[in-house]
Structure formats: structure tokens, C-alpha cells
Amino acid sequence: MKNERMIIVRHEKLARDTHLLMLEGDLARDIADPGQFVHVKIDGFYLRRPISIADYDPLNDTVTLIYKVMGNGTKALTRFQIGENLDVLGPGGQGFPTSQIHSEHVLIIGGGIGVPPLYSTAKKLKENGVAITSILGFRSREDAFLVDEFRALGEVHVTTEDGSLGRSGRVTDALPDVKDNYQHYLSCGPTVMLKAVADLLPDKEGYLSMEERMGCGIGACFACVVESKDEKGYKRICCDGPVFKAGEVVLA
Amino acid sequence: MNLSVNLPGLNLKNPVMPASGCFAFGKEFAQFYDLSTLGAVIMKAATKERRFGNGTPRVAETASGMLNAIGLQNPGVESIISDEIPFLKNHHLPIIANVAGSTVEEYVEVAEKISPHVDAIELNISCPNVKEGGVQFGTDPVLAKEVTRHVVEVSHVPVYVKLSPNVTDVVEMALAAEDAGASGISMINTLTGMRIDPKTRKPVIANGTGGLSGAAIKPISIRMIHQVYQAVSIPIIGMGGIETAEDVLEYLLAGASAVAIGSANFKNPFICKEIIEELPAVLARYGFSNIMQAIGGAHVEKVETPVLRS
Numbered sequence: 001m002k003n004e005r006m007i008i009v010r011h012e013k014l015a016r017d018t019h020l021l022m023l024e025g026d027l028a029r030d031i032a033d034p035g036q037f038v039h040v041k042i043d044g045f046y047l048r049r050p051i052s053i054a055d056y057d058p059l060n061d062t063v064t065l066i067y068k069v070m071g072n073g074t075k076a077l078t079r080f081q082i083g084e085n086l087d088v089l090g091p092g093g094q095g096f097p098t099s100q101i102h103s104e105h106v107l108i109i110g111g112g113i114g115v116p117p118l119y120s121t122a123k124k125l126k127e128n129g130v131a132i133t134s135i136l137g138f139r140s141r142e143d144a145f146l147v148d149e150f151r152a153l154g155e156v157h158v159t160t161e162d163g164s165l166g167r168s169g170r171v172t173d174a175l176p177d178v179k180d181n182y183q184h185y186l187s188c189g190p191t192v193m194l195k196a197v198a199d200l201l202p203d204k205e206g207y208l209s210m211e212e213r214m215g216c217g218i219g220a221c222f223a224c225v226v227e228s229k230d231e232k233g234y235k236r237i238c239c240d241g242p243v244f245k246a247g248e249v250v251l252a
Numbered sequence: 253m254n255l256s257v258n259l260p261g262l263n264l265k266n267p268v269m270p271a272s273g274c275f276a277f278g279k280e281f282a283q284f285y286d287l288s289t290l291g292a293v294i295m296k297a298a299t300k301e302r303r304f305g306n307g308t309p310r311v312a313e314t315a316s317g318m319l320n321a322i323g324l325q326n327p328g329v330e331s332i333i334s335d336e337i338p339f340l341k342n343h344h345l346p347i348i349a350n351v352a353g354s355t356v357e358e359y360v361e362v363a364e365k366i367s368p369h370v371d372a373i374e375l376n377i378s379c380p381n382v383k384e385g386g387v388q389f390g391t392d393p394v395l396a397k398e399v400t401r402h403v404v405e406v407s408h409v410p411v412y413v414k415l416s417p418n419v420t421d422v423v424e425m426a427l428a429a430e431d432a433g434a435s436g437i438s439m440i441n442t443l444t445g446m447r448i449d450p451k452t453r454k455p456v457i458a459n460g461t462g463g464l465s466g467a468a469i470k471p472i473s474i475r476m477i478h479q480v481y482q483a484v485s486i487p488i489i490g491m492g493g494i495e496t497a498e499d500v501l502e503y504l505l506a507g508a509s510a511v512a513i514g515s516a517n518f519k520n521p522f523i524c525k526e527i528i529e530e531l532p533a534v535l536a537r538y539g540f541s542n543i544m545q546a547i548g549g550a551h552v553e554k555v556e557t558p559v560l561r562s
Contacts, residue, residue, distance in 0.1 A: 046314065046466055047318055213312070214311070215311045215518045216517065217518075219276065219280045221273070221274065222325045225305060225308065225325060226308075233304060239280070
């Protein structure tokens with residue numbers, strides 16, 4: 001993990017309250033797996049903001065983040081311009097272990113701002129010869145992003161809560177539409193969604209990426225703890241996760 | 253410049269240490285710098301049994317600070333002794349164990365077990381985030397005196413009592429600790445606070461209340477140390493919102509003999525190391541040729557210098 005001032009090379013709005021931020025710096029070369037995150041400092045705000053890595057290119061030293069405006073900190077982040085730099089700590093946590101997923105077909109299930117880390121994950125799996133089917137859930141059409149990018153990787157099912165794009169409902173409502181020939185599923189989104197997905201797919205091997213408010217982002221403060229089923233009894237989302245095997249943690 | 257300070261049980265090569273709960277047991281920060289740079293380390297609180305802590309969210313940002321309600325999550329005293337302390341011992345720096353509990357018996361048992369393995373104890377009678385014990389001992393001078401006396405009796409090393417700012421008269425609490433045989437005071441713990449989310453109309457932190465830390469609380473801590481320094485004759489380890497070497501100097505002038513850095517470690521994992529490196533220049537800039545001249549300097553000037561003074 002390193003602390004680096006990264007240069008903003010792209011910064012644009014993708015969907016309602018959703019922005020793409022491409023950063024350049026050495027940190028790109030340290031990313032071990034897709035699904036890791038960076039911890040971004042925004043001037044005037046006390047705590048860093050954990051943002052998942054949507055894509056990365058170690059050859060060109062770029063890291064792409066897609067973030068949602070959730071409050072004043074992320075709102076302030078939208079005002080940063082190309083050419084300015086940001087204090088970034090990372091890469092943090094354990095991503096999706098793509099090299100260990102020996103599967104012919106993987107189902108990707110992303111909800112809202114949980115979609116971005118699944119993008120580089122799906123790309124990596126596709127490079128490894130894995131067929132990808134994706135279910136992407138958003139609140140409405142205005143909130144949807146990366147749909148075309150996922151289509152370039154395989155079959156995509158979109159759900160929106162108001163039915164303005166794709167199927168009306170939640171990601172779990174699209175599960176019956178997907179041919180049951182996948183061996184693994186990878187999911188990221190709100191904990192309630194992860195729980196619903198894991199409960200519906202008890203016989204598949206799955207990996208879940210969790211989100212939580214963080215303090216340090218390096219495992220020292222114990223702010224982002226989730227109960228686990230092992231002897232130790234807990235996992236730290238920032239460093240033991242954010243990606244866990246389904247069944248490893250208790251999804252309350 | 254010589255930054256060394258000698259306190260009961262603690263020969264500090266510099267007065268800067270990470271505060272309890274903000275540094276776990278050091279492993280996570282060892283990837284960023286050599287821990288032997290630190291004056292000492294204060295470990296995360298130890299209780300008798302392992303504790304899972306509170307529900308999440310456990311942290312929330314505030315203006316110039318943060319609220320936390322972790323809830324003393326820790327693996328229990330036995331595990332800390334066998335699995336955590338050996339790692340810190342390899343770095344050859346004084347180790348301070350933060351001891352917590354919900355009854356006098358628990359405090360005593362934890363202190364008795366852990367004290368042979370460390371250089372000093374920080375008696376945590378001020379955690380605002382647990383349902384039982386903790387701060388109730390830190391807001392009542394009679395209870396504070398009782399628990400301190402019992403812990404001092406069994407401890408193999410000097411005991412520093414960590415005071416809560418959530419009291420009307422902090423001096424009364426400091427005097428109770430001193431009377432009970434404490435070798436030092438550490439102050440302050442966090443201030444109880446709350447944030448409410450307008451969307452849910454509920455507190456942001458799952459525990460409801462949380463402890464406020466960060467730059468926002470520094471003036472309160474400075475004021476309390478300034479008061480306590482005049483009342484007690486035991487040394488003070490000062491903490492609360494330190495982010496720069498100048499902040500450290502302010503603490504020394506108020507009366508702290510050493511300082512701990514807490515929440516700032518979350519923003520900048522290198523903060524302790526950077527402040528240690530900057531401290532000599534800052535002391536020199538304000539006319540000090542050694543650190544001892546600065547301690548308590550707001551009360552009795554130990555060095556006369558016209559530097560930067562009008």
C-alpha cells in the first residue's frame with residue numbers, strides 16, 4: 001500500500017450523481033486483483049473516502065474510479081479538475097481472486113454503485129477465457145452506467161426499481177432469466193442485496209464485495225467490522241475484505 | 253536536538269506515540285514506516301475476554317473531527333499477550349497496555365496479567381462507548397480512586413490513568429488518580445457526541461452516541477491539561493486532535509510531558525513519523541534548545557528567549 005498524489009486525467013459525469021475519475025500514478029502497478037479500493041483524501045474533510053477501483057491499467061499507470069455523490073465529501077470531489085492531484089492511499093483490501101476462479105461461466109450481479117468493481121473483474125475473467133453473464137441493477141434509467149461496457153463482455157440483464165430500463169424490480173428478480181449453467185457468482189452492492197443474492201444461490205460458489213463506512217482503511221481502527229463464521233468471529237472489510245467468499249461472513 | 257523524556261516506566265527517545273485504539277497493535281502501520289521511530293506505542297484496549305464491539309456504522313465524520321463507537325473490540329488479554337505483544341517487542345520500543353473492564357475485578361485481572369509484558373499501563377476509565385463500566389469509573393472520583401488503587405496494587409509497572417473529558421471537574425478526577433497511586437495521567441479520551449441523519453431521522457452511528465476526536469477537541473484538551481498540570485505532581489501524557497509538530501509544542505507548553513496521536517493516523521498513516529521528524533525544528537523555531545524547556549512552559553518559563561516573541 002502506498003500514499004501518493006495522483007494526477008486527475010479524466011473526470012466526467014456518467015449518470016445521475018455518478019462520476020468517473022481516472023487517476024495517473026505509480027499506485028496502478030500495485031493493484032493485485034480487481035475489486036480492491038483506494039482511500040481518497042478530500043481537502044476540508046476529516047476522513048478519507050473509500051472508493052472501489054472500476055478499472056486499472058498498469059502499463060499506462062492509470063486507475064479508474066466510479067463514485068457516487070453520497071454527501072458533502074463526494075460532492076466536493078466532483079469539483080476537482082483534470083490536471084489537479086489527489087492524495088490517494090492504496091490499493092487496499094483483498095479483491096476478487098480472478099486467478100483462482102476456474103470456471104467456464106461466471107454470473108456477475110451488481111447493484112448501483114456496487115457495479116464498478118465488478119467491471120475490471122469481469123474484464124479480467126473474460127481475458128482468462130471465462131464466459132460472463134451480468135445482472136446490473138439500478139434505481140432508474142438515469143442512474144444506469146457501464147451497461148454497454150458489460151454488454152461488450154457478454155450477456156447483460158438490467159433491472160431498475162421503477163422499470164424505466166430493463167426489467168422492473170431488483171437484481172434478484174432477473175435471476176430466473178439467467179440460464180443456470182454458471183459455476184460461480186460474483187456480487188457487489190448493498191448488504192441487503194448481497195444477502196438476498198446469497199440466500200437464493202446457496203449451491204453456487206460465490207464471492208461478495210461489501211461496503212461500509214471506514215476510518216483508517218488499513219485495518220487498524222476496527223470501524224468496518226463484519227461478523228464472520230470462523231473462530232476469530234470477525235473480519236475487517238477494509239483489509240480482510242472487501243471481497244469475501246459467500247458464507248464466510250454473516251450478512252445481517 | 254535531544255527529544256528524550258524519562259517518565260515512570262518509560263524511557264522515551266521522543267515524546268510522540270500513537271494513541272490507544274488508533275493504531276491497533278502496530279502491524280498495519282509497520283508497512284508504512286519502522287515502528288522503532290516512535291517514542292512508544294499505546295496498544296488497543298485489552299479486556300478479560302474477547303469483545304466483538306458495537307454494530308456498524310461505527311464512525312461518522314464531523315467538522316474537524318470524527319465520532320467513533322467501536323466498543324472496545326479486542327481479542328482478549330491472553331491473545332494480546334501471546335499474539336500481539338511479541339510483534340511489538342521486536343521493534344524495541346516502550347509498550348503501554350491500555351486496560352479496560354466493566355468491573356473493578358476485571359480491571360485488576362487484566363492489569364495483573366498484562367503488566368509483566370509491558371512497560372506501563374494506561375488505565376482506561378474513560379471509554380464512552382461501552383454499556384457497562386468504562387466511563388462510569390471515569391466520571392466518579394470515588395470509583396476512579398478505587399479502581400486505580402486496586403490496579404496499582406497488582407500492576408508490575410507504573411499506571412497512567414486515562415481521564416475522560418465528560419466531567420464537570422477534571423482536576424478532581426486527576427487528584428483522585430494521583431491519590432490512589434497513579435504514576436501519571438493520560439488525557440483526554442473522546443467527548444461524547446452524536447450525529448443524526450436527516451434522511452433516516454436516526455443517529456448515524458449504530459451505537460447512537462460516539463466519542464468525538466480530532467482537531468475539534470484540541471482546545472478542550474489543552475485547557476484541561478493546563479488545569480491538571482497545576483494541580484498534580486505526576487506527569488501527563490497529552491492527546492486530542494494533534495496533527496502537527498506545533499500542536500505537540502502546544503501540548504508540552506500546557507503541561508504534557510509526552511503526547512499521543514490518535515485520529516490523525518487515519519488520515520495520514522505516516523503522521524507520527526512526520527511529526528517526530530519535524531519536532532526539533534519547531535522547538536528550535538520557538539527558542540527551545542531541548543524538549544524539557546518546553547514542558548509546562550505556559551506556566552513557568554524555563555527558558556528566556558526573544559525568538560518569535562514581541
